[in-house]
Amino acid sequence: MTEKLIETTRELNREQHIEEVAQIMSIRARGAVPMACVRTYGCQQNVADGEKIKGQLEQMGFSFTEDEEEADLILFNTCAVREHAEDRVFGNVGALKNIKHRNPSLLIAVCGCMMEQEHVAEKMKKSFPFVNLVFGTHVIHKLPELLFRTLTDGRRVFERGDDSEDKTIIEGLPIRRDGSFKAWVTVMYxxxxxxxxxxxxxxxxxxxxxxxxxxxxxVRSLVSAGYRDxxxxxxxxxxxxxxxxxxISFAELLRQLDEIEGDFQLxxxxxxxxxxxRELIDTIAQSRHISHHVHLPFQSGxxxxxxxxxxxxxxxKYLDLVAYAKEKIPDLSLTSDIIVGFPGETYEEFCETVSLIKEVEFTSLYTFIYSPRVGTRAAEMPDPIPYEEKSHWLRELLAVQEEIAEKRCSVMVGTVQSVLAEERSPKTGLLAGRSGGNIMVEFAGGDELIGQFCQVRVTAARIWLLNGELV
Ligand code: SF4
Incomplete structure (x- = not known):
């Protein structure tokens, strides 16, 4: 029986897999619309992958829920980059055991970067027998086939990319976007x-x-569908x-995208x-649509x-590029990632990072205390500085950055900023959105402005937040 089904799998094309899964899931849901609960962790790339996963599930007839108890499929899209991510995912998957006990027909799938790591996929296989499907980032486009096999093979399905696999980019996957005016577009993997x-x-x-x-x-189709950011x-x-x-260079791609007509920012x-x-900086300086915000992680000074x-x-080299960028784009907003306490880093070297922060005057920073990732070279390096000391360094750095951010925000008082209104702040009830330089701005206005660019005069500045009024 199993062999026959596997053979059938080979013969079916993508559309047939979609149809078959839709039919089987409809039967399992007793004629109701099958529900999927998709949880995505990690970076924007993972969020973009999650939107492709949801797009494909929608094609297979799924609707979406946040309630795990009413789901027919629970899918965790994992991230290997963030600290303690493994423990969290194992904990969250483990917590599904009781739900699966109450609802044995529930499908549980785990995918994403973390599943591309052999030791993690192995642990998933051995320690979580109630997980039905595990797959990596390289096979997201095969989701209909993988679900079909899960539903018909009578076995758990594990599929990760390996070096022998063709990594050609698959175009045309359906995308179910989380937002109606903000969109992610992956340009490279x-x-x-x-x-x-x-x-x-x-x-x-x-x-x-x-x-x-x-x-x-x-991008053209997003702009004509009303996406602004x-x-x-x-x-x-x-x-x-x-x-x-x-x-083709990235600057050239930006130039071509900038020619698209419409009310949007890139x-x-x-x-x-x-x-x-410098070509990239010149392109931003001359563009109509490219935001004057560049995230340029320097990591250490x-x-x-x-x-x-x-x-x-x-x-x-970094400071040279920054000086050129500031000269060409006077209102440029720079942000960066920083790792504090890299293995072997001394306090004097950490101070070089602080001096670079003072020199550049970043709008904001994403700071991380170094933590090792299994399988990387740094994880093997001697790391004598205790975590408590690194935390102390980080606090010192954040105090410096706070002063810089306050100064950068206060010079914006009186200026008029183009702000994309995103939502109503739950705390203040004001409209909230980001300026072109990626600083949060709050101002009074009606709901009809959500999703629109608004001209806002900055009236007051706090450390990470500006207040303003509609012009
Ligand atoms: S550039 Fe470096 S930090 Fe960024 S994804 Fe590649 S290896 Fe990781």
């Missing part, structure tokens, strides 16, 4: 950089860029297009300082630490 602390190249593979025509088409995503967007034939993340160019991180740029 993977990373070639192997920063010594980072797990991404191991779980997302090498760099692969989407064709510019596909990206242009997606479009963020281009990639682990290192600045190396976009290098492996395409013909090759953002992008994440940039790598070694690949960010010490050249020795940067080398140990395998970041391939120096403090001097």
């Amino acid at each position: 993977g990373c070639n950089n192997f920063c010594t602390y980072c797990i991404v190249p191991y779980v997302r593979g090498r760099e692969r860029s989407r064709k510019p025509e596909a990206i242009l088409e997606e 479009i963020t281009l995503l990639g682990q290192n967007v600045n190396s976009y297009g290098k492996e395409l034939t013909p090759a 953002r992008f993340m994440t940039s790598h300082p070694k690949d960010a160019t 010490s050249n020795r630490v940067l080398k140990a991180m395998n970041r391939s740029y120096t403090r001097e």
Whole structure:
């Protein structure tokens, strides 16, 4: 019986898998609409993957719920990058055991970066026998087939990408976007950089860029559907297009996207300082739609630490690019990621990071105390500084940044900012949105403004927040 079903699987195409799953799930849900509860953890790339997963589930007839008790399918889309992510996912999956006990026909699936790590997938296999389906980031497009096999093989299904697999980008997957005016557009997948602390190249593979025509088409259709804030995503967007034939630079892609007519703004993340160019800065400076905010993670202000991180740029090169960018784009807002307490980092080297922060004057920072990721080179490096001391360093750094942020916000009082109203603040009841420089602004206004760009005069500044009034 099983063999026959496996053979059937091979013969079915994608549309047939979608139809078959829809029929089986409708029977299992006794004619009602089957419900899926999808929980996505981690970065924007994972959120974008989650939207593709939901798009495919919708094609298979699923509706969505936040209530695990009423779900026919619970799917966890995991992240390997964030600290303690593994423990949290294992804890959350473990907690489903009781629900599965009460509802034996419940399907449980776990996917995402974490499942591309062998030791995690193995643990999932051995310790959580009630999980029906485990798959990695490279096979998201195969979800209809994987669900069909789960429902018909009578066995648990495990599928991860491996080096032999064709990693061609699959275009045209349906996307169920979480927002109605903000959208993520992935422009490239993977990373070639192997920063010594980072797990991404191991779980997302090498760099692969989407064709510019596909990206242009997606952005055009988003703009005509009324999306206002479009963020281009990639682990290192600045190396976009290098492996395409013909090759194209990220700056050129931005120039082409900037020609699209409409009321929208473009953002992008994440940039790598070694690949960010003056051409990119010139393109932003001359553009109509590109936000004057660049997230340019420098990670450490010490050249020795940067080398140990395998970041391939120096403090001097970073500062040189920043000086050029500030000259060309006077209202530029810069943000960065910082790792405090990298293995072997001394207090003096940490002070070089603080001095760089003072010199650049970032709008905001995403700060992390170093924590090891299994399988990375940094995880093997001696790390003598205790966590408590690193926490002390971090507090010192945050105090410096707080002063800078306060100063940067206070000089904006009196200026008029273009703000995309996103929601009503639950605390103050005011409209809240981000300025082009990515600073939160609150102001009074009606609900009809949500999803629109508003001209707002800044009337007061707090550390991370501006208050304003409609012009
Ligand atoms: S550039 Fe470095 S930190 Fe960023 S995803 Fe690649 S390896 Fe990780």
